[in-house]
Amino acid sequence: MFEQSRLAEGAGKSLVNRTLMMVALVMIGLVGLFFALRPGTTTSGTATPADEPQERAYDVAIENGAMSPVEVSVEEGDQVTLRLTSGSPLEVHLHGYDLEEEVLPGEETVLSFEAEISGRFEIEDHETETALGALLVQPR
């Protein structure tokens, strides 16, 4: 009787140990894999110029309900200028940043803002609420 319960206890203990070891191994694997795959970030302190926020300007033409280029990709913190032109008059709405501007044919409309929120923000025709393209703000 006594022996049996000791035995069961031992088996239970080894199960707990096995489980703990497995969990530890999996955790080590997960962390290791993370650092192995993560793209090389700059070592602390010395940021390269490419990591600093930049000023970026893009010419964006709107034709037949689509932007060209259809996506504009910047990095968080960048000072962004979008110079918009369109064949037909429309009201452009940049989601998230909630900027609205009228674009008239033959004129250049400038949208200028600091890209302080990361994410993917659609740029839509305000009248029809259809997407013309998107602004992608990559996190730093």
Next chain:
Amino acid sequence: MRRAFVLTLAVLLLLPLTASPTFAHGLGVSYDLPLPLWLYLYGAGATVLVSFAPISLLGGGRRAGGEAAYRYPRFDLLRIGPLRVVLTSKALLLGLRLLSVGLFSLVLLSGFFGRQVPASNFAPTFVWVVWWVGFGFFVAFVGNLWPLVNPWKVLFEWTEALVRRLRLGDGLELRETYPAALGVWPAVALYAVFVWVENVFWGSPTPLYIAVLALNYSVLTWGGMTVYGKEVWLRRGEVFSVFFGLLARFAPTEARVEDRRLCRACSDGCGAAQGDCVNCYECFDKAAPEDRELNLRPWAVGLARAEPVPPGGVFFVILVLAGVAFDGLMETPLWSELRRATSMPPTLGLVLLPPLFFAAYLSFVKLSQLFGGGKGRLRLASLADVYVYSLVPIAIAYQVAHYYTLLLVQGQEVVHHLSDPFGWGWDLFGTARYEVNPGLVGAAFVWYSQVALIVVGHVLAVYLAHLGALRLFGDRRKALRSQLPMLALMVLYTISSLWILSQPIIVEEEAVPTENAQPDPTLREPPMPDVG
């Protein structure tokens, strides 16, 4: 049932079936960036790596398996005095029900009479973001409030009470015998319609269509409750009760009845199968207060309970899984290419995807049966039943990863809609000028949390399927072997979830039909005085 079919047909006929492919999505626009490649690869690697944890937990050890009752830790919240007072308070329940019926009425009113602009109307944001996404999360992560607040159920009960009080008769139910073989197939059909409306129907953000659909669905639901009885229809045909009931299996709370006789007499025979009665709201309603328990339990354990799956139940789960995947798939370049190459309408994609998922599921279950060597003894159908709930964490994980930012950001819209539900320029609570804060969570945090959610959902799924196998095969070795194909299937599902999240989002270029852009001018501005 014939009546239900006629009504379903009526719902469909009331919709313009000329749905054209557009980007107009019922849920508004998410601000998520696609996962970067390295994080996608990490997620895939992590998925495979963590798959070994459940196997090592369950594969070895001294677990008896077999037909032993499934146990998990639970704690009865009703045992705590003050909590019991609050949780069983009649006033609180009435308050919740009034709130629910009030919100339901507001959706109908703002849909029919409000401005037909999705961004200025209460109905679209409330229905698609706050209720469909937000309430669903609440059910999965806290508990199933739906049986308490379901406006269709509440209104039916109130009408019945009125009928009795006026002595017009003994309730409304005709109690026709519900064909047992029909199972939850009516809910399957309705869920398919719902997913179509959500993802394909261009009018899904239009307040008027939301109200029309809600009204049609009300007629159908009350019809079903009248013909077959309220409880039967809620369990089999009321698609949201079936759906939230599925999510509630994941929830960390359960409603339990400790009265065997009552449960055996239940119209569902709920207590007969396992000897206990959990989340059967019919029994819970009828039980004496001292026989009721409201238990806290670990997440996901409810999915491993050995309960009989009704006919259509397996397909329902697969449909939920395929539905959430379809939603994301529609925005991928692959989908866009496929459509360009085959000029396939999105509806066809929605028709094909669930059977494809179903076939994949059955094939892997078949493999599991062969690997487990239980061919002579175990029927394929019973294996399919046992494993199917283990897929639920994968569906929930994907749904949360895909939508939680939408809930956090677009959900804020409801703050200003509450002050001006009809878009008439009201400011009832002084919040009409509330501006949405789009930067609550940064994109990097969103990425990491998405991968974490999906990997955790995967571990739970693998664990649950393994538990099911142990119970069914009753032998550790056989169970372990049987799990190799299931593991492959789950890795496949999980990596596709990650893949969808990593795909660049495609902006469809087709124009929205003019009806959507410019609603009927008579609907646009109802002649109502401005207030405030």
